[in-house]
């Protein structure tokens with residue numbers, strides 16, 4: 001029997017893979033999508049159980065999800081089990097790798113904050129001399145961002161300064177509450193822009209690959225999808241030296257199979273795509289695969305109370321709403337404590353304040369919780385992590401996962417640039433809240449470990465110079481014209497922005513380029 005050769009093999013079904021499948025199949029290209037995990041059975045998996053029916057009473061099963069801060073026993077089936085697919089790091093520099101292998105990947109669970117990168121990111125080196133510029137600029141990606149924003153129904157206002165480009169938004173009409181207005185007034189000495197939040201509304205409460213992208217691909221009749229297919233290695237044609245498919249293992253039966261394709265598109269999520277390339281020993285003539293791992297610092301922030309909202313006096317006029325303060329350091333002036341900058345997420349909330357914000361116990365704590373209820377004001381930080389060669393991943397030769405596939409060793413740490421940024425953000429947050437008349441309850445200026453933001457990017461960066469980069473500006477391997485990486489691995493800098501809008505826009509752009517090259521028989 002002859003083996004079917006697909007036009008394009010897409011590995012991964014999240015935002016990146018879903019977009020590639022939609023674009024390519026709509027151009028008439030026959031795609032095979034392999035995904036390591038199962039299709040979620042919502043009726044079964046989302047059943048609620050009382051804590052007393054669970055072996056760990058709702059706490060995390062020990063050892064299996066240690067680095068997934070969102071995990072509890074109630075949602076343990078969502079995340080990748082760290083015993084099944086381990087990764088290694090030096091215990092003194094831990095990494096929080098948060099993974100989902102269900103069909104749809106992390107698009108099923110993301111928080112949907114949606115921003116474009118600006119030329120302060122794309123052309124960062126030209127602005128401040130650090131790192132490398134991307135080989136593209138905002139004007140190259142803007143038309144794709146607009147189409148992605150349309151598909152994902154991104155809600156926002158056209159209120160961004162140049163460092164937070166405006167887009168194709170569902171207008172947000174909400175007026176600021178009084179506590180937000182007080183924050184805005186108090187922020188003026190810092191030259192901050194306090195803007196409306198930008199969030200993907202999606203459809204029916206979901207902004208995922210499985211409801212916004214894959215149905216379009218399936219409608220074309222050109223998509224074949226296989227769940228529970230754990231890709232082990234990209235294979236190479238012995239005669240041409242070019243990628244020609246992959247070896248994958250059935251997750252349940254452990255049977256190994258081979259599939260053939262003219263083109264391979266990696267969309268397994270930044271670090272899994274990189275792991276696959278390293279395990280396949282492919283596309284690395286630059287030696288750059290695995291290097292320049294980046295994300296954003298998360299964790300630092302300030303929790304305050306709006307005094308007038310205490311003792312049951314919170315109203316919708318006084319409390320509520322959220323804002324984003326885009327990076328304001330190192331835009332028109334140069335700040336001496338760090339390069340690049342951070343954004344602030346600002347939230348005014350009518351709900352309860354968490355007990356950990358009070359240095360009190362027992363009856364005194366109860367009384368405080370009651371008194372302060374409805375008066376919470378939070379300022380949290382998203383700070384750019386610089387791209388450094390030494391922050392890298394490589395294959396751990398000593399350890400394999402449940403399917404005998406070598407795992408990643410992750411070596412990354414924050415530097416004074418990130419720590420100084422966190423301190424500055426918290427000082428500024430406290431000063432503005434104080435000037436607004438809010439009472440500071442708690443603050444933290446120490447970032448959580450790298451990876452915690454779930455915004456890992458880099459490790460196969462794009463560039464014009466094949467000696468310094470892995471991919472060209474179309475997310476295409478410099479070494480193999482039929483190999484593409486369309487997830488966050490191609491990022492050259494992280495920016496302060498959540499990455500998913502950019503991943504989607506890059507995947508769309510790369511897929512249209514690929515379709516064009518295939519129709520011209522160049523690939």
Ligand SMILES: Cc1cc2nc3c(=O)[nH]c(=O)nc-3n(C[C@H](O)[C@H](O)[C@H](O)COP(=O)(O)OP(=O)(O)OC[C@H]3O[C@@H](n4cnc5c(N)ncnc54)[C@H](O)[C@@H]3O)c2cc1C
Pocket residue numbers: 011012013014015016017034035036037070098099100101102103104105106107109110111112113114229230231232267268269270272273276454455487488498499500501503
């Ligand atoms: C709780 C949470 C909140 C977030 N909030 C935001 C936010 O507000 N804004 C934002 O921009 N981003 C946010 N993110 C990040 C966002 O979800 C990711 O940037 C984005 O989903 C990445 O998409 P992806 O397709 O590249 O990767 P993934 O979604 O990780 O998909 C990769 C897919 O590849 C598959 N795969 C992996 N390895 C293999 C293999 N060997 N063989 C076959 N298949 C494989 C996996 O099964 C998976 O389905 C959040 C993430 C989480 C978890």
